[in-house]
Amino acid sequence: xxxxxxxxxxxxxxxxxxxxxxxxxxxxxxxxxxxxxxxxxxxxxxxxxxxxxxxxxxxxxxxxxxxxxxxxxxxxxxxxxxxxxxxxxxxxxxxxxxxxxxxxxxxxxxxxxxxxxxxxxxxxxxxxxxxxxxxxxxxxxxxxxxxxxxxxxxxxxxxxxxxxxxxxxxxxxxxxxxxxxxxxxxxxxxxxxxxxxxxxxxxxxxxxxxxxxxxxxxxxxxxxxxxxxxxxxxxxxxxxxxxxxxxxxxxxxxxxxxxxxxxxxxxxxxxxxxxxxxxxxxxxxxxxxxxxxxxxxxxxxxxxxxxxxxxxxxxxxxxxxxxxxxxxxxxxxxxxxxxxxxxxxxxxxxxxxxxxxxxxxxxxxxxxxxxxxxxxxxxxxxxxxxxxxxxxxxxxxxxxxxxxxxxxxxxxxxxxxxxxxxxxxxxxxxxxxxxxxxxxxxxxxxxxxxxxxxxxxxxxxxxxxxxxxxxxxxxxxxxxxxxxxxxxxxxxxxxxxxxxxxxxxxxxxxxxxxxxxxxxxxxxxxxxxxxxxxxxxxxxxxxxxxxxxxxxxx
Numbered sequence: 076x077x078x079x080x081x082x083x084x085x086x087x088x089x090x091x092x093x094x095x096x097x098x099x100x101x102x103x104x105x106x107x108x109x110x111x112x113x114x115x116x117x118x119x120x121x122x123x124x125x126x127x128x129x130x131x132x133x134x135x136x137x138x139x140x141x142x143x144x145x146x147x148x149x150x151x152x153x154x155x156x157x158x159x160x161x162x163x164x165x166x167x168x169x170x171x172x173x174x175x176x177x178x179x180x181x182x183x184x185x186x187x188x189x190x191x192x193x194x195x196x197x198x199x200x201x202x203x204x205x206x207x208x209x210x211x212x213x214x215x216x217x218x219x220x221x222x223x224x225x226x227x228x229x230x231x232x233x234x235x236x237x238x239x240x241x242x243x244x245x246x247x248x249x250x251x252x253x254x255x256x257x258x259x260x261x262x263x264x265x266x267x268x269x270x271x272x273x274x275x276x277x278x279x280x281x282x283x284x285x286x287x288x289x290x291x292x293x294x295x296x297x298x299x300x301x302x303x304x305x306x307x308x309x310x311x312x313x314x315x316x317x318x319x320x321x322x323x324x325x326x327x328x329x330x331x332x333x334x335x336x337x338x339x340x341x342x343x344x345x346x347x348x349x350x351x352x353x354x355x356x357x358x359x360x361x362x363x364x365x366x367x368x369x370x371x372x373x374x375x376x377x378x379x380x381x382x383x384x385x386x387x388x389x390x391x392x393x394x395x396x397x398x399x400x401x402x403x404x405x406x407x408x409x410x411x412x413x414x415x416x417x418x419x420x421x422x423x424x425x426x427x428x429x430x431x432x433x434x435x436x437x438x439x440x441x442x443x444x445x446x447x448x449x450x451x452x453x454x455x456x457x458x459x460x461x462x463x464x465x466x467x468x469x470x471x472x473x474x475x476x477x478x479x480x481x482x483x484x485x486x487x488x489x490x491x492x493x494x495x496x497x498x499x500x501x502x503x504x505x506x507x508x509x510x511x512x513x514x515x516x517x518x519x520x521x522x523x524x525x526x527x528x529x530x531x532x533x534x535x536x537x538x539x540x541x542x543x544x545x546x547x548x549x550x551x552x553x554x555x556x557x558x559x560x561x562x563x564x565x566x567x568x569x570x571x572x573x574x575x576x577x578x579x580x581x582x583x584x585x586x587x588x589x590x591x592x593x594x595x596x597x598x599x600x601x602x603x604x605x606x607x608x609x610x611x612x613x614x615x616x617x618x619x620x621x622x623x624x625x626x627x628x629x
Contacts, residue, residue: 079377082401085327086369089405092331093338100335101342101354107250108223108243109347117245128242133235134576137224140240141217141568145184148210149561152180155206156198165199166275166289178553183210185564186218186446188300188307188416188539189556191548195289195310200272207307208296212256215303216247218448221568222340223347225452228575229476230348232583235576251336252303259298259332266328267321268294293318301332304446306416306539314406314419315395326398326406326419333409333417337361337444340451348476352594357454359599364443364606365412368436372404375429393424404429411436414446416539423526423542427626430525430542431618437536438614439606440495446537452571458593459488459574461605465591465598474590477583487574494566496613498535498559503528503617505555512551517544521628525621530556535563 113121113128121128132140155162156171156179171179175192182189188211192198198207220243227237264270273290293309297319300306310316320326338358345354376390377400394403403420410417411433422433436443442453459475463485466473473480480488506512506527516523526545533540534556541547547556592598 078399078401079373081399082373082377082404085323085402086373086405089327089330089334093334096335097339097342097358100339102346104251104336104339104343105346107246108238108343110246113242114249117242117249120245120249121241124241126239126241128239128245130239131236132239134224134237134572137237137240138569138572140244141221141572142565144213144240144244145217145565148184148213149180152183152206152210153177155202156180159199159202162199162201164201164272168197168199171197171202174550174553175548178557179207181557181560182534182539183207183305183307184214185537185560186214186303186305186414186449187534187537187560187564188305189534189541189547189560190307190311190539191553191556193311194308200291203296203309204292208292208299211296211299211303211305211307212248212252213244215252215299215305215447216244218446219247219251219336219340220244220448221571222448222451223343225455225571225575225578226344226347228578229455229478231579232581235580237572237575237579252299255332255335256295256299256302259302259328260295262328263294263297263325266325267317268297268325269318270294288318297329298332300417301329301415302336302447304333304337304413304415304450306410306414306418308417314417315421317397320419323398323402326402329417329419330406330409333413333415334365334444336447337413337450340448341444344451344455350476350594353476356594356599356602357451357458359596360602360606361442361444361450361454363599363603364439365408368412368432368443369405369408372408372429372432373401375426375432376400376404378426390424390426390429393421395419407433408436410540411538412439412441412443412445414441414449414537414539416533418540421543422529422540423522423544427521427622427624427628430529431622431626433540434525434529434532434618434622435611435614437532437538438496438499438618439610440492441536441538442606449537453491453567456488456491456571456574457606457610458602459484460492460609461598461602462591462593463488464605465601469589469591471589474584475593477586478578478581479584483577484574487570487577491567491570491574492610494570495535495563496610498563499528499531499614500617502531502535502555502559506531506551509551512549515546515549515552517546521621521625525625528617528621531559534559537564 156176224237314320341358345351462473526542529542
């Protein structure tokens with residue numbers, strides 16, 4: 076079987092699996108977030124934290140819950156890393172340096188999982204399992220809670236109440252993420268992923284020295300890393316490591332986990348607003364961009380440019396032979412179009428145009444299908460922008476799902492889409508202008524610039540993957556990327572929740588003959604075009620200096 080055909084068949088199998096899971100999971104999540112029943116374990120949690128899960132919250136209170144929980148999580152994870160040297164199960168590793176501890180705490184709480192350290196050489200079992208893995212669950216649940224709050228803003232009227240953050244957080248963790256993660260971890264263990272608390276073992280000689288590996292609860296952390304669109308690996312090689320991702324089947328299963336909830340949330344959205352066709356329109360937009368990007372990536376990486384490429388069947392540098400070009404390309408697009416950041420190949424070794432596709436996928440806002448929760452609310456913001464543009468073209472007040480998009484709503488949406496470009500381009504410009512950050516670049520020229528641009532794009536968009544030629548373990552990059560991750564995660568949430576509150580207070584507008592039908596293919600095309608033009612062109616000058624220049628020069 077040719078490598079191209081194998082890649083296409085894997086993509087078709089993945090689409091079929093996602094289609095089978097779409098309806099039952101989407102409907103189940105709708106019931107979870109609409110239920111008034113509290114299970115006994117959930118009641119114990121509410122009692123422990125002193126929360127009343129039945130009390131409705133307006134958007135300022137909901138936002139305070141998000142920020143307070145996240146701030147405590149950052150402090151806890153930072154303290155856990157700084158105390159590692161005295162903790163049991165530390166495997167002899169010392170405490171993490173302050174700047175790296177801040178960067179890692181910000182990263183995992185912001186659902187970014189950017190890593191400027193070698194996991195197997197820095198983190199013991201307690202920090203990995205009790206700190207990082209826990210944040211993989213709850214940071215994903217926070218994103219889902221904010222998305223559900225925005226959906227309630229569309230579904231409700233004449234009230235500013237958006238639900239209860241603590242109830243949404245707990246239900247997302249206990250009823251959705253945990254059950255799927257348990258099943259997924261069993262599948263990964265059956266595929267060969269390790270799950271233990273073993274110490275450091277010498278496994279043989281490597282290039283004249285001793286090679287050592289430590290064990291860990293890898294399968295359980297790997298499954299939530301993908302399911303929660305987190306991305307931080309137990310090992311530095313991430314999902315290219317055979318302990319994390321042993322076989323071609325486990326690789327395809329991990330891609331399935333990455334895309335599962337973000338795509339299914341569109342069904343949840345349709346159910347909660349009472350119009351499934353609106354959910355299908357958002358799904359069609361996400362799927363169009365994802366399939367298009369995947370096809371482009373496979374084309375760039377399979378294109379032959381000489382005898383070495385002919386023999387290998389494509390650009391195999393930096394890719395695992397057990398996965399090949401096709402599976403690596405599918406994984407790469409899935410992880411950069413979501414906020415996952417996991418990698419099963421070396422992104423810096425992709426072709427120049429391939430690296431540009433990875434960058435653009437993140438720069439679109441990671442909304443196709445995007446992160447768990449963040450992908451849905453990001454896409455809904457772009458849907459509002461699209462109906463506003465359509466309203467300008469026909470000269471009428473734009474509406475979406477029966478809600479008028481007035482001055483306040485469009486200002487909030489505009490602020491949302493401006494935050495990450497300002498962070499990415501501002502920090503990249505500062506890093507390139509100052510002398511010290513440039514010393515961290517492994518390469519010069521266009522590829523070196525792409526390394527820095529990729530780092531801040533990944534951080535501000537809460538992705539976490541990297542062009543790993545950049546040495547980011549410096550005070551400058553640890554601090555600035557940490558700030559970019561926190562601002563890129565929580566500032567947009569401020570505008571999302573404010574928008575949700577504004578929409579929930581409105582009186583529904585009856586549909587008329589002049590109302591734009593947002594559940595039709597025409598609107599889907601408009602939305603795709605809006606995403607590519609409004610957000611994509613923002614970064615075009617920077618892309619022209621980096622991956623486009625490199626790709627065209629090849």
